[in-house]
Amino acid sequence: MLKNSVVRLVKTLSPSEKRYLKLYCKKQSGHRAYLFLFDLIEETPLKNMDQLEQKFNSAFSDTSFDTTAKYLLRIVTDSLIQVRLDKDPLFQQLQTFMRAKVLLDRSLMKEGLKELNKAQKLAANSQNYYLEYLAYRAELNVFADLNFREITEAAMIEMQMKARNLLKTQLQIHEHHSLYELLKFRLIHIGKSLSEPEKKQLNDLLLSELSLVTNKVAHNFESKKLHLLFQSFFFTSVGDYKSALKTFSELNELFETNMEKMLGLPYDYLSALEGIMDSLRTIQAFDRIQFYLDKVSGLIRSENTEQFNLQATKTVITFKLTLFTATKNYQEALTYTKELPADILKESVIVDYEKHCELLFYIALAHFGLNEWEKTVKLLNKTTLLEKSNPHLPIYKAARLLAVLAHYELGNMEYLQYEIRSYKRAPKFKTEALKIEKLVLKTVILNPHHNNPVKNKVLLKKLTPFIKAIVNDKFEIQVLKFFNFSEWIETKFTATKKIKIRATSKLQSKPAT
Incomplete structure (x- = not known):
C-alpha cells in the first residue's frame, strides 16, 4: 500500500x-x-x-x-x-557509469571513454565484477561504432578476454548466492534443523556448495565471503556450534582485512559478528563475547542509516543483557535497561523482529530472575503477539516457554490448561516439538507446587534421564541457550514445601495459537 x-x-x-x-x-x-x-x-x-x-x-x-x-x-x-x-562506493560507480553513457550518447567519445575507464577502476577496486564488465562492454561497443579506428586487434581481444573472465567470476558468485539464499529460505520457512532427518535435508546444499568451491576456487572477496557465510549458517542450522564459531571467526578476519571492498552498509559484517556471539553464547563462552561487542559498537556511526545503527545498537543491548542474565545479575540488567533511550523498546516499522523478540525476552528474563512474574508476562505478551513472529524461531519458542513458566509461578492454572491444549493442537506437535517443550508442559501438568516433597522426589527420579538427554542434545540447545529450562524444572521438584496456587491472575491473556 x-x-x-x-x-x-x-x-x-x-x-x-x-x-x-x-x-x-x-x-x-x-x-x-x-x-x-x-x-x-x-x-x-x-x-x-x-x-x-x-x-x-x-x-x-x-x-x-x-x-x-x-x-x-x-x-x-x-x-x-x-x-x-558522497558515501557509498556503489552509488559512485553507478553515477560514473551513467555519466559516461550520457557523454557517449552526445558523441563526446573522448570524455565518455575517460569516464568508462574511471568506472572500470572504481569497480575493480571494490571487486564489483558485474559493473566492471558493463564498463568494458560499453567501451567495446564504442570502438565498434568507430569501426575500430582507435584500437588494435590484440588490444580488442585482450579486452574481450577480460570481459569474459569477469562474467565467469560473476556467474560463480551468482551460484554461491543461490545456494546461500536457498539455505536461508529453508531455515526461515522450515525452521532451524531440529533432528537428524531434517539435517539430512540440508546435505544436498552442503554437497553443492563444496562442489562449487572445489571445482571453481575463487580468490576474490565476494566468493570467500559467501563460502564462509554458507558454511557458518549451515553449521549453526545443524547444531555444530564449535565449527560455526571457527568459520565465523574466519569470516570476521576476512571482513577486517577487506573493509574497503564492502559495498554500502556492513550488514554482512554485522551478521557475522552476531553469529560469532551467538555461537559463544551457545557454548557458554561468555567471557569472550565482550571483545566482539566492542566491534559491533564500532560499526555504529553517524554516517550510517538510522535503521542500520538501530539494528547494531539492539545487538549490543541484547548481548549485554545476555551477559548479565547468564551470571544471574538480574538487578544489574534492569538497571542497564533504565539507562537506555526511552524509545529503544518501542516497536516500529524499522525493527528487526527476531532481534526485538530477543531484547524483550532478556528484559523479561531479568524480571523472572527477580521473581517479578507479572512484569515477565507483560513483556512476553508483546513478544508472542508480534505480528511477524515466526513460530519456528528458537527465540519465539523460548519466549513462549518462559511465559508458561511465569504463568505457572503466578498460579494461572486455568490459563495453562488452555495453553497446553494450544501447544498440542499445533500441526506436527508430536513429531516436531522440541523435547524441552514437551518436558516443560509435562512439568506443569505434574504440578510440583501442589505435591509433597516425597512425591516430587519420585517424579524427578523418573524425569532425570530425560533431562540429561535434553541437556546433551545439540538440537535442544537452540532454545536452552536462551534460558536453562531444565534447571528450572529440577528446582521445582526439589523445593522443600508446597506453594499455594492462585486460581487466577489479572495478567491472564489469550493463549497463543
Missing part, C-alpha cells in the same frame, strides 16, 4: 537525512502539499497512521492524497540518492 510505503520511508530517515531533504526541497518547484504530508507523517505516531489521509484531506481538499504520497516518495528517494553519492 502506497501510504504504508511512504510512512515507512519517512520514519526511517535519520536527522541528517531530514535536514538534507529540507534543503533539497527548496530547489524544487511546484505545489508544496508534499511537504505538509512529510511534516504530518513526522508528527503522527505510528498507532494513529490510519488518520493520516483524513488529516491531509482536511488541509488540502482539492489535492489527491495518493498523488501527493507518490510524489513525496520520489522526492525523498531522490534526496537519499544524493546523500549516498
Whole structure:
C-alpha cells in the first residue's frame, strides 16, 4: 500500500537525512502539499497512521492524497540518492557509469571513454565484477561504432578476454548466492534443523556448495565471503556450534582485512559478528563475547542509516543483557535497561523482529530472575503477539516457554490448561516439538507446587534421564541457550514445601495459537 510505503520511508530517515531533504526541497518547484504530508507523517505516531489521509484531506481538499504520497516518495528517494553519492562506493560507480553513457550518447567519445575507464577502476577496486564488465562492454561497443579506428586487434581481444573472465567470476558468485539464499529460505520457512532427518535435508546444499568451491576456487572477496557465510549458517542450522564459531571467526578476519571492498552498509559484517556471539553464547563462552561487542559498537556511526545503527545498537543491548542474565545479575540488567533511550523498546516499522523478540525476552528474563512474574508476562505478551513472529524461531519458542513458566509461578492454572491444549493442537506437535517443550508442559501438568516433597522426589527420579538427554542434545540447545529450562524444572521438584496456587491472575491473556 502506497501510504504504508511512504510512512515507512519517512520514519526511517535519520536527522541528517531530514535536514538534507529540507534543503533539497527548496530547489524544487511546484505545489508544496508534499511537504505538509512529510511534516504530518513526522508528527503522527505510528498507532494513529490510519488518520493520516483524513488529516491531509482536511488541509488540502482539492489535492489527491495518493498523488501527493507518490510524489513525496520520489522526492525523498531522490534526496537519499544524493546523500549516498558522497558515501557509498556503489552509488559512485553507478553515477560514473551513467555519466559516461550520457557523454557517449552526445558523441563526446573522448570524455565518455575517460569516464568508462574511471568506472572500470572504481569497480575493480571494490571487486564489483558485474559493473566492471558493463564498463568494458560499453567501451567495446564504442570502438565498434568507430569501426575500430582507435584500437588494435590484440588490444580488442585482450579486452574481450577480460570481459569474459569477469562474467565467469560473476556467474560463480551468482551460484554461491543461490545456494546461500536457498539455505536461508529453508531455515526461515522450515525452521532451524531440529533432528537428524531434517539435517539430512540440508546435505544436498552442503554437497553443492563444496562442489562449487572445489571445482571453481575463487580468490576474490565476494566468493570467500559467501563460502564462509554458507558454511557458518549451515553449521549453526545443524547444531555444530564449535565449527560455526571457527568459520565465523574466519569470516570476521576476512571482513577486517577487506573493509574497503564492502559495498554500502556492513550488514554482512554485522551478521557475522552476531553469529560469532551467538555461537559463544551457545557454548557458554561468555567471557569472550565482550571483545566482539566492542566491534559491533564500532560499526555504529553517524554516517550510517538510522535503521542500520538501530539494528547494531539492539545487538549490543541484547548481548549485554545476555551477559548479565547468564551470571544471574538480574538487578544489574534492569538497571542497564533504565539507562537506555526511552524509545529503544518501542516497536516500529524499522525493527528487526527476531532481534526485538530477543531484547524483550532478556528484559523479561531479568524480571523472572527477580521473581517479578507479572512484569515477565507483560513483556512476553508483546513478544508472542508480534505480528511477524515466526513460530519456528528458537527465540519465539523460548519466549513462549518462559511465559508458561511465569504463568505457572503466578498460579494461572486455568490459563495453562488452555495453553497446553494450544501447544498440542499445533500441526506436527508430536513429531516436531522440541523435547524441552514437551518436558516443560509435562512439568506443569505434574504440578510440583501442589505435591509433597516425597512425591516430587519420585517424579524427578523418573524425569532425570530425560533431562540429561535434553541437556546433551545439540538440537535442544537452540532454545536452552536462551534460558536453562531444565534447571528450572529440577528446582521445582526439589523445593522443600508446597506453594499455594492462585486460581487466577489479572495478567491472564489469550493463549497463543
